[in-house]
Amino acid sequence: MKTFTMNVNGQARQVEAEEDTPLLWVLRDHLDLVGTKFGCGMSLCGACTVHVNSEAVRSCVTPLSSLGDKKVTTIEGLAKDGKLTALQEVWCDLDVAQCGYCQAGQIMCATALLREKPKPTDEDIDLAMSGNLCRCATYTRIRQAIHTAAAVQ
């Protein structure tokens, strides 16, 4: 066991864990940030997507020791002062979620896409989001939400 100081959602957090502990379990079990979900544990579904220095990464295959002082952002850290992002607002307005299980990962991935490409095409969206699976097949609404958010931001 080692003590790590992490930057999570703008706060310095200390965690005592093995250095190969996946970020997903650090977030959920050590920091009680349970918005990030476990799906496959093998980088195949996207349910565990968070941002590391603004880039979308799979937290299930990201070891704690790889983070250093990089900035980790989870779904709990997107809203600022209780105000949802434009994308989150649109997501709610369009009722994108069905069961909701995959949705934190979808929003984190879509947020990273819009940061990189403020006006993405359908092809951009399909490419960026193709690794985020949704068993409820909300893909059409996800695409619509990304386009709508791109138009208002």
Ligand code: FES
């Ligand atoms: S739980 Fe990480 S990609 Fe599926």
Ligand code: FES
């Ligand atoms: S909303 Fe149910 S898995 Fe995506």
